[in-house]
Amino acid sequence: MSDLESTSEGGTALLDPPDHFDDLFASERLDPARPLTASRQLRRRQIFSRAMESTQTAAALLAVAMLAFVVYSVASRGASVLSFEFLTAGPPAIEETAGGGIGPMIVGTATLVGIATVIAMPIGILAALYMTEFASRRAARLLRMVLDLLFGVPSIVLALFVFELIVAGKSESGFAGSFALAIIMLPLVARASQETLLLVPQGLRDAAAALGVSHWRALRGVVLPSALGGIITGTVLALARAAGESAPLIILSAVFSRTVNFNIFSEATPNIPVYIYKASTAANPYGWARAWGAAFVLLLFILIVNIGARALHARGRRKMAR
Amino acid sequence: MSTEVTDAPSTPRQRVRIQTGEREDLGAREPANGTAPALAGAGQAKPAARETIFDVRDISVSYGASTAIAGVSLKVPRHLITALIGPSGCGKSTFLRCLNRMNDTVPGFGLTGQILYHGNDLYAPRVDPVEVRRRIGMVFQRPNPLPKSIYDNVAWAPRNLGMKANLDERVERALRGAALWEEVKDRLKQSAFGLSGGQQQRLCIARAIAIEPDVLLLDEPASALDPIATASIEELMLNLKHRFTIVIVTHNMQQAARIADRTAFFSLEVSAGKRTGALVEYDETSTIFTRPKDPRTGDYVTGRFG
Amino acid sequence: MSTGEANPASRLRALAARSSASAGAVDRLGDAVLRGLCVLAALLALAALAGIAYEVIDGATLAIGRFGLGFLVHTTWQPNFKVFGAGVMLYGLAVTSALAMLLAVPIGIAIALYLAMVAPPRVRNVIGPLVEMLAAIPSVILGFWGILVLAPFLSSDMEPFLHSAIGFLPIFGEPSSTGAGLFTAGLILTIMVVPIIASISRDLFLTVPQEMKDGATALGATRWEMVRGVVLPSTAPGVVAACFLGLGRALGEAIAVAQVIGDGKAIQKLFETGNTAASAIALEFLGAENRLQASSLFYLAVILLVIGLIANLTAQAITRRFLIHRAMTR
Numbered sequence: 001m002s003d004l005e006s007t008s009e010g011g012t013a014l015l016d017p018p019d020h021f022d023d024l025f026a027s028e029r030l031d032p033a034r035p036l037t038a039s040r041q042l043r044r045r046q047i048f049s050r051a052m053e054s055t056q057t058a059a060a061l062l063a064v065a066m067l068a069f070v071v072y073s074v075a076s077r078g079a080s081v082l083s084f085e086f087l088t089a090g091p092p093a094i095e096e097t098a099g100g101g102i103g104p105m106i107v108g109t110a111t112l113v114g115i116a117t118v119i120a121m122p123i124g125i126l127a128a129l130y131m132t133e134f135a136s137r138r139a140a141r142l143l144r145m146v147l148d149l150l151f152g153v154p155s156i157v158l159a160l161f162v163f164e165l166i167v168a169g170k171s172e173s174g175f176a177g178s179f180a181l182a183i184i185m186l187p188l189v190a191r192a193s194q195e196t197l198l199l200v201p202q203g204l205r206d207a208a209a210a211l212g213v214s215h216w217r218a219l220r221g222v223v224l225p226s227a228l229g230g231i232i233t234g235t236v237l238a239l240a241r242a243a244g245e246s247a248p249l250i251i252l253s254a255v256f257s258r259t260v261n262f263n264i265f266s267e268a269t270p271n272i273p274v275y276i277y278k279a280s281t282a283a284n285p286y287g288w289a290r291a292w293g294a295a296f297v298l299l300l301f302i303l304i305v306n307i308g309a310r311a312l313h314a315r316g317r318r319k320m321a322r
Numbered sequence: 323m324s325t326e327v328t329d330a331p332s333t334p335r336q337r338v339r340i341q342t343g344e345r346e347d348l349g350a351r352e353p354a355n356g357t358a359p360a361l362a363g364a365g366q367a368k369p370a371a372r373e374t375i376f377d378v379r380d381i382s383v384s385y386g387a388s389t390a391i392a393g394v395s396l397k398v399p400r401h402l403i404t405a406l407i408g409p410s411g412c413g414k415s416t417f418l419r420c421l422n423r424m425n426d427t428v429p430g431f432g433l434t435g436q437i438l439y440h441g442n443d444l445y446a447p448r449v450d451p452v453e454v455r456r457r458i459g460m461v462f463q464r465p466n467p468l469p470k471s472i473y474d475n476v477a478w479a480p481r482n483l484g485m486k487a488n489l490d491e492r493v494e495r496a497l498r499g500a501a502l503w504e505e506v507k508d509r510l511k512q513s514a515f516g517l518s519g520g521q522q523q524r525l526c527i528a529r530a531i532a533i534e535p536d537v538l539l540l541d542e543p544a545s546a547l548d549p550i551a552t553a554s555i556e557e558l559m560l561n562l563k564h565r566f567t568i569v570i571v572t573h574n575m576q577q578a579a580r581i582a583d584r585t586a587f588f589s590l591e592v593s594a595g596k597r598t599g600a601l602v603e604y605d606e607t608s609t610i611f612t613r614p615k616d617p618r619t620g621d622y623v624t625g626r627f628g
Numbered sequence: 629m630s631t632g633e634a635n636p637a638s639r640l641r642a643l644a645a646r647s648s649a650s651a652g653a654v655d656r657l658g659d660a661v662l663r664g665l666c667v668l669a670a671l672l673a674l675a676a677l678a679g680i681a682y683e684v685i686d687g688a689t690l691a692i693g694r695f696g697l698g699f700l701v702h703t704t705w706q707p708n709f710k711v712f713g714a715g716v717m718l719y720g721l722a723v724t725s726a727l728a729m730l731l732a733v734p735i736g737i738a739i740a741l742y743l744a745m746v747a748p749p750r751v752r753n754v755i756g757p758l759v760e761m762l763a764a765i766p767s768v769i770l771g772f773w774g775i776l777v778l779a780p781f782l783s784s785d786m787e788p789f790l791h792s793a794i795g796f797l798p799i800f801g802e803p804s805s806t807g808a809g810l811f812t813a814g815l816i817l818t819i820m821v822v823p824i825i826a827s828i829s830r831d832l833f834l835t836v837p838q839e840m841k842d843g844a845t846a847l848g849a850t851r852w853e854m855v856r857g858v859v860l861p862s863t864a865p866g867v868v869a870a871c872f873l874g875l876g877r878a879l880g881e882a883i884a885v886a887q888v889i890g891d892g893k894a895i896q897k898l899f900e901t902g903n904t905a906a907s908a909i910a911l912e913f914l915g916a917e918n919r920l921q922a923s924s925l926f927y928l929a930v931i932l933l934v935i936g937l938i939a940n941l942t943a944q945a946i947t948r949r950f951l952i953h954r955a956m957t958r
Contacts, residue, residue, distance in 0.1 A: 032375075032457065032536040033440040038450035041484050042850075046452065049852035053746050059738035060747070060755055063826065066819055067762045073777050074769060126669030134666050143670050145944060150677050152873075152940030154880025156906045157684060157929045160913070164683040183676055190673070204636055213643045214655035216662040221643045222636045244766025246883045247906075251913055273768045273883075280772045280887045288776060295769045306764050310757055424846060429749070456848025466843035469862040478857055479847040526843065533848065 071299065078296025081289050087297070090258040091275075091290060098286050102294045104260040108270040109298075111262065112174055112253070113243045116181035121235050123182075124189025125224075128231075131190075132197040133205075133219065144194075151187040158183055159251035172253055174269025180248035185238040192234020196227040233309045240305040244298060246273035254278075272298045372399035375537060375567045376421060381435030383416055385428065390416045391599040394435075396586055403559060403568045405582030405607065407575055409622070412588040413599020414571045418539050420444075421569065422458035423451040456483065459530035459566075463542040465522030467514035468529075472506050475514045475525055479533045492532055499565075500528035501558050520551025527558060531566070538562065540570040544577065556581050575623055578607065585610040587619045684933055687926030690919060699927055705893055705908075707917045712924035714931065719895050720810060720902035724885065725878045727814030727898075728821050732878075733871055735818070736825025743826070744833035745855060756830065763823035771887030774816045779807025779888060787811065787899050801897030808890035810902045816884050821874035828870035832863040865950035869943040876939035880932060882906035905932045 038046060089101035127147070131140040158180050166176040200223050208218035224231075249271055256268040272294045279291030376398035383390045391413035398404050406414040419425045420433060423444060437444040444454060468475050476493045485492065493510075497503040502524040506517070514525055523543060530538060540559070544552040559568055559581055572578050578585050586604040590597050603610060603619045614620045691699065695712060702713025739759060743752050787803035794800060804811075836859050844854040860867075882904075890901025891911055903911070905928040916922040 033442070036439070036442050036444065036446070036449040036453050036457075038453055042450060042453055042456075045482070045850050045853065046450070049850035052852040052855075053742075056738040056742035056746055059735050060742040060759070062735065063739055063759045063762060063822055064755060067758055067765075070762075070765060070770065070773050070819075073773050123669045123672055126666045127673055129662075130666035130670045134663055135670070139670075143673065146674050146677050148944060149937060149940055150673060150680075152876050152880075152936055153677070153680055154882065154906055154929075154932050154936050156880065156882035156909050157933050157936070158680060160687060160909065160926060160929045161680040161683045163913075164687055165679065186673060186676070204640065207637075208640055208643070211640065211643075213640070214659055216658040217643055217655065218640075219662065222640050225639065226636050240764070244764075244768065246766065246768035247910060250883065250910055254914060273766060276768050276772050277883060277887065280768075280775050291772060295772055298766060299769055302764055302766065303761060306761060307757075422846065424842060427845070452848055452850055455846055460842075460846035462839055462842060462846075464839055466837075466839045468840075468844060468857055470857070478844075479849065482847075482849055482853050482857075529847065 071303075074292060074295045074299050077289070077292035078294075078299075081293035082296065086290075086293055090260075092286075093258070095282070095287050096284050098289070100290065102272065102275060102290060102297070104256075104258065104270040105272045105275045105294060106297065107260050108174070108256070109243055109272045111264065112178045112181060112249070112269055112271055113239055115175065115178035115264065116185055116242050117235065117239050119178065119182035120185035120189050120238065124186050124235070124238075125193050125231060127186070127190040128193035128197055129219065131194050133215070133223075144191075147187040147190050150183065151191075155180075155184060155245060155247040156251070159248040162248065163251050167252060171266065172255055172268040173266060174253050174264035177249045177253035177269060177271070178264070180252055181242040181245060184245055184248070185235075185242050188238035188241065189231075189235050192237070193227070193231045196230025196234070197223065199230070200226045229312065233312050236305055237309050240302045240309075244273060244302055246277055249274045250277060372402065374398070375400050375440065376569075377438040377441075379436040379438065381417075381420065381433060381437060383413070383420060383425070384430075384432045386430035389596065389598045391588075391601075392591075394588075394599075394601045396601060396604045398567065398569055399584070400567050401563055401565075402583040403563050403570060403581055404584040404586065405578035406569065406571045406586050406588060407573070407578050407622075408588030408599070408602075409590055410573065411597070411599070412590045414586075414588045415541050416599065417588070418541055418569060418571050419460075421537070421539055422460055423454045424460060426451050456533060457535050458537040458539060459533070459535035460539045460541065461523070461526050461530055461543045464546045465519055465526055467517070467522050467525055470514060471511050472514050472517070472525060473510040476529045476532045479529060483533055485533065496528040496532035497525075499531050499562070500524045501554065501561075502528055518551070520547050520554060523547060523551070523555060524558065527555075527562070531562070535566065537567045537569065540568065542571050542573060545573060552577075575611075579611050582607045587614075587616075587622060589618055589622070681933065684926055684929045688923055688930045690923035691927040692930075694920065695924070695927070699924070700931070703895055705924075707912075707921045710918060710920050712921065712927075714905065714924075714928055716893060716895055717903050717905045717908050717928060718931070720813075720889065720892075720907070721879060721904040723810050723898065723902070724813045724817055724889070724904055725875060727811070728817035728878045729871065729875055731814075731818040732821035732825055732874060736822045736870075736874070737829055737867060739822065739826040740829030740833055741855060741859075743830040745851065745859065756827070759823050759826050761823075762819065763827070767820065767881060767884040768887070770816055770819060771884030774812060774884060774888040775808060778815065779812050781807070782812055782815075783807035783899075791899075799898050801899055804890075804899045804901070806890065808888055809892070809898070809900050810889065810896070811898045813885045813889040813902070813904070813907075814898075816888055817878040817881060820881060820884070821878050824874040824877055825867075825870045828873065829863070829867050832866040832870070833859055836862055865946050869946040869950070872939045872943035872946070876936050876943070879904075879939065880906055880936050882910040886910040905929075 083101075085099075086101035087106065088103040090104050091102065092098075092100035127143065131143055135143065162176050162180040162183070166179060167173065204222055204226070205218060208222055209215075213221070250273075253268040253271060254274050256270040256274070258270070261267055261269065276291045276294050276298075279287040279294075374397045376396075378394060378396050378398075380393055380395050382392040382394075394413075394417060406418060408414050416425065420437060421439075421444070425431045425433075433445060439454075439458070443449070468478055470478065473493055476496050477489050480486070480489060480492055494503060494507075497506060502521060505521060506525075509516075514522060517525060523546075527538075527543075544555045547555065556577065559570065562568060563583075570578075570582065583606070584604065585607040587602045587610060588599050589602045591600045592598075603614060603616045605615075609615075610619060611623050614623065691712065695702070699712065699714050700718060701715050702711075703715030703719075704711050704713050705716060706712075743756050743759075747755060783804050783806060787807075791800055791803050840858050840862065841854055844858045849857060885904050886907035889903060889907050891907075892901030892903055896902060909925045909928055913922065913925050916925065
């Protein structure tokens with residue numbers, strides 16, 4: 001409607017000869033034949049613009065430099081202690097001595113993260129399926145919000161929750177730690193799965209329905225396999241994040257022995273993050289050396305997983321795009 | 323020319339026709355020289371030649387390995403509307419964006435040949451593209467107001483350029499110049515996104531003329547608009563040509579016939595499996611539409627091709 | 629037709645062939661079971677969130693009953709006298725988060741602008757992931773690095789320099805001896821928050837339509853004027869949301885802060901030790917001497933949960949409004 005009115009307004013403007021231009025342009029009218037090099041004012045603006053670009057570039061370089069600095073610090077100090085013994089042996093009986101290793105911590109972290117994945121992965125995938133396949137729009141949005149909030153809960157708060165739920169009145173346990181890590185992984189797995197499931201063409205589901213294939217068979221046979229790559233990538237990334245997570249374990253699985261143990265329900269499980277944390281609170285150079293080695297192992301694992309997942313993700317995207 | 327008169331029932335169209343009449347007067351003073359080779363630039367051949375704004379000399383444009391347009395030469399005269407028509411993909415928009423160096427930001431862009439603007443090479447090393455764009459304004463296919471109020475959309479560029487004196491007056495005049503003032507004068511502080519598509523496009527014209535450019539380039543300015551909004555944009559252009567030199571890309575041949583003084587027909591040439599845009603014919607609009615010299619032009623304007 | 633398309637299609641045909649033979653009760657049961665499992669998973673997620681809120685508040689009731697809202701302002705934290713006030717922790721929380729945001733917001737946005745507007749695509753595809761890698765470094769490693777590498781550097785070089793240069797500002801004070809303190813904690817948090825703000829903002833900047841940027845460029849604007857006039861205003865709500873997400877991260881970080889903040893018990897200046905709500909929990913929970921101390925730590929967790937959820941919800945609300953706004957204008 002407004003366009004109709006606008007035309008009539010435009011009409012009145014048109015009936016006037018376009019005099020107002022002369023007023024407007026009588027001022028500082030530039031000579032069009034003047035060379036096209038920058039005026040003094042424009043030079044000033046260009047200098048400012050380039051200065052801002054340089055600042056932005058510097059900020060990016062600063063971030064990369066920080067990454068390089070941290071990785072270099074860890075690698076240069078950690079690589080020197082790496083050995084077969086370091087990766088397999090336990091720490092020495094007396095922390096203030098050299099030698100020993102972090103074998104039990106590596107096994108323990110793998111155990112904790114493995115159990116957390118076993119808990120979080122099916123629940124995360126099912127929650128994602130709920131959002132993409134079954135829920136109403138509102139329910140899906142609500143669950144998305146819940147997952148985002150769960151992701152936003154500080155992990156130390158999560159630790160207190162699990163402590164009250166599982167540990168209080170009993171002893172610390174590896175399982176309690178895994179349980180907390182699973183809650184950290186859950187929103188990551190669910191959201192990554194949801195995003196991949198949304199990429200599966202709706203037509204595939206419709207075709208299945210049209211062919212008389214039941215919903216669950218279609219999901220299991222067609223939809224999930226198509227989305228599997230993305231779901232696994234998301235889960236592996238979540239797993240890498242959980243492997244470096246320390247806050248819950250400091251409350252739930254901190255007082256551990258120096259040897260491998262699989263009594264996850266009755267004992268704290270040795271793990272790398274807490275071992276590094278403890279080293280950082282003690283003035284013990286021998287402990288620091290082992291902690292640098294542990295940090296190097298952990299960081300290497302996490303960076304490799306991240307780079308790998310990124311490469312897989314990029315390939316998957318390219319495939320989907322084709 | 324006659325077709326648009328007969329199929330013009332609405333009032334805005336009639337106004338357009340009045341303007342068309344004026345243009346025909348102009349044409350009478352400057353009779354088309356039928357013998358001049360079209361590609362050499364029709365403007366040059368006129369007895370009372372107008373000042374040449376753009377003198378495009380044999381330019382070719384490539385993006386990476388592919389050539390978008392090749393061997394285009396033409397002259398754009400002052401204070402006329404020059405229309406670029408042709409099938410989609412023929413490079414007419416690419417050509418237009420070369421005239422104010424908007425292609426500079428496109429990765430892989432390369433240009434050979436020369437574009438003289440008032441005798442200055444647009445692509446000379448010391449030329450600042452920002453200065454070029456400040457003098458040669460552009461309006462795009464889809465209205466693209468800034469995420470600001472109506473007032474700030476118009477006042478933004480003058481502020482950047484340091485034209486801060488009498489800013490309110492400048493904004494009002496630019497909006498009047500774009501035939502938008504009466505519609506928006508009571509809501510200058512509201513977001514530009516609240517305007518209709520046609521109004522947004524006129525706002526884009528207003529903000530372009532607020533910095534007093536020399537040339538206005540319009541890239542299919544009405545293709546995203548409904549017919550009524552299109553008519554008002556066309557009126558506006560006929561008004562604006564008294565102040566500015568206008569180059570317009572349009573896919574709408576009737577539009578070119580209605581408003582343009584000169585028309586350039588671009589076509590897509592296929593040679594050795596590669597598709598390249600080329601200028602086929604450039605002449606007075608009436609010549610292009612009634613007595614084209616190239617059969618391809620004739621096929622296109624009569625709808626047999628494209 | 630790519631193979632990716634053909635595979636599901638052939639699987640589909642196979643399924644269709646089989647299911648026509650064996651349709652019926654099994655399928656209906658399968659549908660129901662799957663649906664039930666999905667609903668159950670969704671409910672579990674909801675239950676986890678509700679459970680967290682319930683358990684944390686439940687653990688805090690003792691301290692809430694004893695100290696009430698005065699807990700938020702009192703600065704005495706003395707387990708042996710059973711007197712607990714969160715003033716020191718909330719002060720530390722505010723100072724470290726403010727410092728982190730003060731540094732991370734401009735740096736993060738600058739990085740995002742570099743990635744989205746300045747860097748050639750090839751460079752962007754290298755530097756972008758590197759910046760995101762910064763977020764993948766476990767906080768315990770960052771804290772360990774912070775106390776053993778960053779803190780000595782700060783106390784020997786950076787802090788004396790800052791003290792001599794802008795020490796007249798009352799907040800800075802004398803350089804610390806160990807390098808552990810609020811300042812170091814703030815810097816570590818900055819490193820954690822920068823990649824969050826940078827990567828989200830970069831994604832937002834990349835969504836600004838080229839035609840909108842062209843509109844500004846065609847008006848004779850320099851690149852920075854175009855960024856100021858088009859890119860920043862059209863993405864501002866999303867960038868603010870990214871900052872809130874970063875803030876949520878800074879507020880809740882326990883371990884890295886616990887490692888570098890020095891476990892101070894009083895309100896002190898920037899280069900001196902302190903505590904935050906999260907670091908106090910990490911440092912004291914296992915060694916809590918009495919139930920009231922544990923409950924007070926739960927009270928801190930309640931505060932953290934509330935602030936964290938507010939930051940998160942604010943970010944969500946902004947992005948939703950932002951997306952709606954976008955949908956309307958496009």
